Amino acid sequence: MSGSNPSEPARADAVSAEVSKVVGEQWSRVMANLVSALGDLGAAEDAAQDAIETALETWTRDGIPDNPGAWITTVARRKAIDRIRRDKKRTEKSETLANLDLRSADAIHGDVLKDETIVRDDQLRLIYGCCHPALAVEAQIALTLRAVAGLTTPEIASAFLLPEATLAQRLVRAKKKIRSAGVPFKIPDDAELLSRTQAVHKIIYLLFSEGYSASDGDDLIRVELCDEAIRLGRLVADLLTDDAESFGLVSLMLLTQARRPARTTSDGALVLLAEQDRTLWDHDLIAEGTDVLDRALRRANPGPFQIQAAINALHGEAVTADQTDWEQIELLYRRWVALAGTPVVALNHLVAVSMVDGPQEAFDRLDAGELPTALATYGPYWALRADLLTKLGKAKEATAAFHLAAQHAGSAPEREFLQNKANN
Template sequence: MREVEAVFREERGRLLAALVRRFGDLDLAEEVTSDAVEAALRHWPVEGVPPNPGAWLMTTARRKAVDRLRREQALATRLAVLWAEAERAAPEAPPGEDGGLPDERLRLFFTCAHPALPAEDRGALTLRCLAGLTTPEVARAYLVPVQTMAKRIVRAKKKIREARIPFRVPDPGELPERVPGVLQVIYSIFTEGYAASSGPLLQRLDLAEEAIRLARILSRLLPAEREVAGLLALLLLVHARRAARTGPGGEPVLLDEQDRGLWDRAMIEEGTALVVTALSGGPPGPYAVQAAIAALHDEAPDLAATDWPQVVALYDVLLALDPSPVVALNRAAAVAMRDGPEAGLALLEELAGARLLRGYQPYLAARADLLHRLGRLPEAAAAYRSALEAAGSEPERALLRRRLAETEGTADEV
């Protein structure tokens, strides 16, 4: 059964993308993909997994699609128009080495992450169509009711249909503008997996691993795009620490307290090699620079031995590429490690008026920690209370409650 599930997981996105390309209708493609999988679940346990399971699924799905179109002449007419439009918009791509059409999944990547779709819909549609999660699973990922997520996915598909968003890979001249949107969707999925915005768990490993899987697919499909390699490197280098990031009870373990022997060294080696690719051949992109920072953390034997001057220098580069308050916040934390808490706190105070950081828990917690390190305990306690109010997940709240209790206890002793 595991073998069958692995086949479905690997082939579903390829199959769905090829069917969308063939028939120009995402709903129909999803329906016949599900039908083909159901047929496989009936036949394969008895007959065995065929030598070419992808071809078996494709043949079955195409037959079922043709049967549906024959039964629904009106739908067939509508699809014929859509198909003709899709053919004009996207000429046939050459087959890949495995006989498939790698461009098919690329079309789905760019369609799901199309800028015409609302940001919240892009991630949901990517998880549904490319990661193969069910609607209830996507709803759990976004912590919304299933009915709400179902409406969101229907709305996104309707937008694609009514706006006639083409199922195509952008022209080479469009890629620099469109690739960042695709990468942002994958990164957003990973971010929610790395630190859940709410709920009982700090990490959603299922989401983080789906994001890595999607990044791997995209890396295979766009091998010349260095920022794709940069994103994959970043995800691997950060996810390599997953086993050390929580304690036995699920409580967060901060970087300076983590058992680095639990870090995934094979994943770190893979990510570090990808950093070299991402930084070679021209000016680096934001994901490549973030990956380089993550690599410096992963290579250090402990927090004190981290090359903080180099980390700050890389944040300087990143800030030039992405002058956002969040990047400035992370740079301030690195400066605090290089030059001391007072220097870091001065930078944080300069960011106090940034709209994006109002009520932003990492900012509030970083400020509280630096105040604590400077012995300004009443201010630190107040800052921890603010961070606690802004915290989402229960493990983060538990950590902040512990920090607050320690601060108040120390203040009482003083």
């Protein structure tokens, strides 16, 4: 091999790009497959990393194989076997090795990565393990993004605006707990499945919201977060075909994602729902989200995700903001408040009330009860108050409320938007 070949660096770049692409596409499958065989997240990650390095070397020399995913899995398994032979104690060794050998024979023939049920179940095992309630929620999020979604530590740190060292430490600690405490990578028993799935839903929706919110992180990673959350939501719904909320969650994410192209201007400024250019909405996604919602509702077991999805479906149906069916939306919010009434839900309900019964009624209800105390540092509370005061012609009080809303805003674009309102 001659290192002086002028085409060599270009080819290395092409291979490196291809490896990154394959890694992106196959990471979740490869990791799920390895964790299933090894029962250890750290070991799986090490083996996958080894295999990727080998791939980079070998593919630069010999070209990219036909089935790169199976190739990486097979090599990763061999790397794992090597590592186990080196470090592990004898009793555990033989069982894990036998398991790996068996499965690596499958992987060589590409069977493992082709059988979609095995692939799905392996990935679900990985998800339920990463979202185990014995781990702190922050750790669950970080693990899911690293092990399931294949985001790198710097990418996750950037998405959550955390120092890389903090995130790395969080991952190390979580993996240590998984190993020492025996956190299993398995689909929970029927008795636990529903409650464990709720924990998984929560993490998936957190990933989605983080990706969707207009905060300051890297845009590409944020889109990736939303896509990955939707993919995971679909996997879970595919397992729990009787669980209405699993479909409700997928529907909610699709219907929300559909509005992404219209929710900010090209320079990143926020556009309110009422003022969005509805032709920019992804109408295929709206149709799909509505379809999934219908599937959920047929199971006649409503829950918060389905109600939110239904509210979003009504927004999605309205060709113009004026045509929004606020009466239906108000009724849905009322059900949601009754089902899972947090102060934030109650606040959003009042937005619908103002559209149906007018700003005075909404303002009176906003002022009464416990909302003002519970939401004193919640930006949207002040934003709604300011909006209602404007509509009631109380400009001076509205300005003060807009200032408070800006002060408690969750992201830079939101703050800017509210600050502009206050100054007008």
